[in-house]
Amino acid sequence: MSQDSFLIVKQYPQPPERFEDFLRLLFERHQLDMFQGRQRLLGHSLAQLAQGARNELEQISASLSEAGHVHWLIDPVPPAFAPRRIYGLETSSSGVVFACRDEEIEFAQGTSVLAVLADVSGGLADKLMARILAGNAYRGREAMQAEGPQQLFSMILQGQPVLDFYRLDENKKITAAVRVFPGRFNPQGLGEAATLSSRKNLEALLTLMEEQSAAFQLHVDLGVALLPGCQLRRADKNDQDALRHNLNRMTRYGWLMADLWRHGSLPRRTGGNLNQNVGPGGLGTLLAAPLMASGEIDREATVGAHPLMDELRDDITAATGDPDKTGSNNRQNLARRSTIPMLPAPPPNSPVAWTAQRIWTLILVAGGFIVFFLLLLADRSDLIDQIAYHSIASGAVPFVLAVLSSGYGFYHLRIKRKIENTPTSRIRSVAMGMVEVKGKALRKYALVAPMSHTPCVYYRLTRYRKDKNNRWQAISVTSSDSACFFLEDGTGRIEINPAGGRVRAGTRQEGFPGQVGLTRFDSDQTEKWQEEIIVEGTLLYVLGFASNKPAEGESLREEVQKSLRDLKQDPSRLKQFDLDGDGKICVDEWDAARAQMEEEIYHQRLIQHSQQRRRQEDHIVIGRQPGRPLIIAETHCETHLTGKYRNTAIGLLLLSTLLTGGSIYLLLNYIQ
Amino acid sequence: MTGWITLGVLLLLLVAVIVYTIIIYNGFIALKNTISQDWSNIDVLLKQRYDELPKLIKVCEGYMQHEQRTLEAVVKARSMVNSARTDEQQLQAQNMLTDTLKSLFMVVERYPELKADAGFRQLSYRITEIEDQIADRRELYNASVTIYNTRLGQFPDLVVANMFKFQPRTLWIIDPEHRQDVSVSFAAG
Numbered sequence: 001m002s003q004d005s006f007l008i009v010k011q012y013p014q015p016p017e018r019f020e021d022f023l024r025l026l027f028e029r030h031q032l033d034m035f036q037g038r039q040r041l042l043g044h045s046l047a048q049l050a051q052g053a054r055n056e057l058e059q060i061s062a063s064l065s066e067a068g069h070v071h072w073l074i075d076p077v078p079p080a081f082a083p084r085r086i087y088g089l090e091t092s093s094s095g096v097v098f099a100c101r102d103e104e105i106e107f108a109q110g111t112s113v114l115a116v117l118a119d120v121s122g123g124l125a126d127k128l129m130a131r132i133l134a135g136n137a138y139r140g141r142e143a144m145q146a147e148g149p150q151q152l153f154s155m156i157l158q159g160q161p162v163l164d165f166y167r168l169d170e171n172k173k174i175t176a177a178v179r180v181f182p183g184r185f186n187p188q189g190l191g192e193a194a195t196l197s198s199r200k201n202l203e204a205l206l207t208l209m210e211e212q213s214a215a216f217q218l219h220v221d222l223g224v225a226l227l228p229g230c231q232l233r234r235a236d237k238n239d240q241d242a243l244r245h246n247l248n249r250m251t252r253y254g255w256l257m258a259d260l261w262r263h264g265s266l267p268r269r270t271g272g273n274l275n276q277n278v279g280p281g282g283l284g285t286l287l288a289a290p291l292m293a294s295g296e297i298d299r300e301a302t303v304g305a306h307p308l309m310d311e312l313r314d315d316i317t318a319a320t321g322d323p324d325k326t327g328s329n330n331r332q333n334l335a336r337r338s339t340i341p342m343l344p345a346p347p348p349n350s351p352v353a354w355t356a357q358r359i360w361t362l363i364l365v366a367g368g369f370i371v372f373f374l375l376l377l378a379d380r381s382d383l384i385d386q387i388a389y390h391s392i393a394s395g396a397v398p399f400v401l402a403v404l405s406s407g408y409g410f411y412h413l414r415i416k417r418k419i420e421n422t423p424t425s426r427i428r429s430v431a432m433g434m435v436e437v438k439g440k441a442l443r444k445y446a447l448v449a450p451m452s453h454t455p456c457v458y459y460r461l462t463r464y465r466k467d468k469n470n471r472w473q474a475i476s477v478t479s480s481d482s483a484c485f486f487l488e489d490g491t492g493r494i495e496i497n498p499a500g501g502r503v504r505a506g507t508r509q510e511g512f513p514g515q516v517g518l519t520r521f522d523s524d525q526t527e528k529w530q531e532e533i534i535v536e537g538t539l540l541y542v543l544g545f546a547s548n549k550p551a552e553g554e555s556l557r558e559e560v561q562k563s564l565r566d567l568k569q570d571p572s573r574l575k576q577f578d579l580d581g582d583g584k585i586c587v588d589e590w591d592a593a594r595a596q597m598e599e600e601i602y603h604q605r606l607i608q609h610s611q612q613r614r615r616q617e618d619h620i621v622i623g624r625q626p627g628r629p630l631i632i633a634e635t636h637c638e639t640h641l642t643g644k645y646r647n648t649a650i651g652l653l654l655l656s657t658l659l660t661g662g663s664i665y666l667l668l669n670y671i672q
Numbered sequence: 673m674t675g676w677i678t679l680g681v682l683l684l685l686l687v688a689v690i691v692y693t694i695i696i697y698n699g700f701i702a703l704k705n706t707i708s709q710d711w712s713n714i715d716v717l718l719k720q721r722y723d724e725l726p727k728l729i730k731v732c733e734g735y736m737q738h739e740q741r742t743l744e745a746v747v748k749a750r751s752m753v754n755s756a757r758t759d760e761q762q763l764q765a766q767n768m769l770t771d772t773l774k775s776l777f778m779v780v781e782r783y784p785e786l787k788a789d790a791g792f793r794q795l796s797y798r799i800t801e802i803e804d805q806i807a808d809r810r811e812l813y814n815a816s817v818t819i820y821n822t823r824l825g826q827f828p829d830l831v832v833a834n835m836f837k838f839q840p841r842t843l844w845i846i847d848p849e850h851r852q853d854v855s856v857s858f859a860a861g
Contacts, residue, residue, distance in 0.1 A: 420819070423819060426808045428808065429806075
C-alpha cells in the first residue's frame, strides 16, 4: 500500500478578490468542500489542504498553480529517528560538535541546518489568542494584526521552549538531529557568548549555528499550523505523557519542514488579486511565524539591538518572495501598531440621576412600606389583611393595574409613532433637537464587557441569585450608561450619550461569576450573570435629542476681550490707535482698535484651523432630554423596531381590557 | 351583571379610542412643527452661508483683481437674499447665490496663489460643507413632508386629519433650470 501524499498550502491572511469563485472551482473540479477549503486557505500559517493519492493531488495542485497559490505537494518521509538530546557542545573551525549521551554529532561548517523552536507546553496558541483578544479589547480592531517575530519568540521562551537542529545533506535529507533543552546543557562550548541566562545561551546557539551553516531555516509555528500529525496537547510540567506526545509531534514537524524545504514551494504567487501579503485582521498572530516557513536568513541584515530578531524579520522577507514589499509591510505593521492610540479608560458609573419620575416612585414605594411597617408595629396585622382583601375583592387592584397597563401601552404606541414620524438625518447635517440617526457604533472609551470581555460600546449586566425556592432572582443591574460612544455613517461621526435611554442590545449571553467566554450551564452555581452588549461595529438606530456640548477653549469674543485687556497694559501699542495724538483713546479710536483686534484674531483662527475641520463628534452629542425619548436599538430595520413597540402596545392594551372586565366583575360582586 | 361588564369594557374602548385620537392629533401637530423646524433649519444654514460670504469675498479681492464682475455678482446675489420679502423671492435669491458661488469657485481655478491661501481654503471648505448640509436638510425636509402627507392619506389618521382639517404640505422643488442636462464638450479650444 503506497503512502499518501500531502498538499500543503500557505494561507491567505485575508480573502483575496474572487475567493468564493476559487473555492467553488475547487469544489466543482475536485469536490473539495467549500467550508473546509475556506478554513484551510485563510489564516496566517501553513495548512494541509488535502491528503491522498499523488495523481489526484496533482490535479488540485494544477488548479492552485493556475491561481498562483504557494503550495507544496510532498511525499512525506516518515521520521527515521528522533533528535538526540545534547548535554554540551564544542566549537571549532570545522564546525560544531554536540555531545549527546553516548555519541557526538557534528554539524560541519557549510552544511544546511533546519531549526525548530517550539513551546512544548502546547500553550502558544492560547497565548497568541489571549494577546489578540486583549489587543482587540483595549486597542480596537485596528490593532488586530500580526505579532512581530520578537513577540512570538518571547512567547515561546516564556513557555517550555525546546530547540531542535536538523543537519541536512545536499538533497535536503535529514542526516542527523539534536535537541536542546535550554538550561540543561553545558554552555561553555559557546565560548565568550556563554552566559548564566538560558535564554541568551539559546540565542547565542542559534546565532552560532546560523553562522556555521551554508543555509539556515528557523521555524517557530509548531502548535499553530494546521499540519498533519503536528497538533500539540496542552501539557503541564508534570504531565510527562503530554510532554512526550508534544516532543514526538515536534519531531514530526521537523521532518515535515525538511520535506517542504526539499520540495521547494511550487508556484509563487504571481500578481493579480491573489497576490496578498501580510495584512491586518483575523487571528492575527499565528502569522509572522508561519511566514518563516521557507527561505533563508539574509546574513547582511543582522543589525540592530536584537540581531536574532532582525534575522527573523528578514527571514519573513525572504519567505514571501517580495523583499521590498513584504519587509516594508511588516515594518509598517510594527510601526502602525506602536502608533495606534490607546482608547481612554471609561468613566466610572455615574450615580443614579434623580428624575422627577424616579423621586415620585421612590416616595410612593417608601410611603407604602412605612404604612405597612407602622401597622405591623401597632400589631394591626388584621387591618393589613382587611385592606388587602377589600382592595382585591372590590376590584381596585385590578383596576389600578389596568390603568397602568393601558398607560404603558399607549406610551409604547406613542414611541412607535414618534419613530415612524421622525425622518433619518445624515450625521454631518444633524440639527439641534429631536433627531434620528443610523450608523455603525464605535467606541470612544476602551469599554469591555465584564463577562465576555468583548469590546463593546454598551453593556448591561444583570446578576441573578437563586432564592429559597431555587428560582433565579435578579439582585442587581449595572450598565455602562456613563460611557459615551460614537455613531458613524458615511458622512460623519457623532457622539451618543446613552445615559437614561432605552437601549435594546442585540447580543445576550448568560454565564457565571468569573467566567469568561462561552456560556456554561452548571446547576451547582447559585449565582448567574446575564450580559447584554452592543458589540463595536454593529449597526445602530438612535432616536434622541441633539444638543451642543459645552464649548471648550475660548470663544472669539473672549479672545478679543483678552487682547483688548493686553492692549490696555501696553502703552506703546495703545499709542498706535491714538489717531488724533491727544494722548487719550476716544470712543471711535477704541472701536477701531476693537475692530482691528477682531480681524487679527479671526485671521489667526483661520490660519490655525485651516487644516482642521470642526467635527460633529467634538461639539454635538445625542442624548436624553427630560420628557423626550432616547432609543438606542441594535436593529437591521426601523420597521422591525416599530413592530416590537406595536406588539407590546397591543398586548398591554388587551391586558388592560381584561383587567378592566375583571375589576368590574369583582366590583359588582363586592357591591352585591 | 354581564351588561355592566360589557358597558364597562365598551367605556374602556371608548376611552382608548379618544386617547388614540389624541395621540394621532398630537402626532400631526408634532409633524407640522417638525416640518416648520426643518424648513427653519435650512434657513439657519443659508444664514451661515450668507455670513461667510463677506469674508470669502474679502480674501478673493486681494488676488482676483481682474474678476470684479464675478465678485460683484456674488455681492449682488447676497444683497438680493437680504432684500427678498416673499418665500418665492427668497428661493430665487438663494438659487442665484448658489449659482454665482459656483461661478466664483470655477474662476478661482485660474488663481493658484488664491487656491493656496490658507484663509481661502478654509472658507471655501466651510462654504462647500454648508452647501452639503443644506442639501441634506432639504432632503430631511422633504422626508418630513412625505411622512406627514402619507399620514394624511392613511387610515385611521385620515379620519382625524379630515376632522381637524389638516392640509397637505408641499415638497421643496428644485429650480427647473437645474434639471437640464449639463452639456459637456471635449472639443479643443
